[in-house]
Amino acid sequence: MAKPNKVLIELRRKRGESQKTAAKNIGITQSMLAMLETGDRRGSDATKMAIANYYGVSVEHIFFGSNITKRDKEDK
Numbered sequence: 001m002a003k004p005n006k007v008l009i010e011l012r013r014k015r016g017e018s019q020k021t022a023a024k025n026i027g028i029t030q031s032m033l034a035m036l037e038t039g040d041r042r043g044s045d046a047t048k049m050a051i052a053n054y055y056g057v058s059v060e061h062i063f064f065g066s067n068i069t070k071r072d073k074e075d076k
Contacts, residue, residue: 002040003039004037004038004039005036005038005039005062005063007061007062007063008036008051008062008063011057012037019033019034019037026054027050032047036051043063048062048063
């Protein structure tokens with residue numbers, strides 16, 4: 001059984017967006033976002049980067065559990 005991506009779900013919910021709206025803004029399909037959130041798909045590197053850029057956090061934070069944000073990296 002796949003493990004849900006709680007970080008991705010929380011980022012979307014904090015913006016008050018539906019999966020459909022978030023997916024459209026990111027440039028992916030709603031079904032792809034749903035599969036990423038449920039852990040059924042991992043997504044390509046390009047998809048992960050698009051999501052990270054949209055939410056302003058690192059790919060590592062969303063997909064690998066790191067708490068480093070893009071802003072933290074830029075400050076270093």
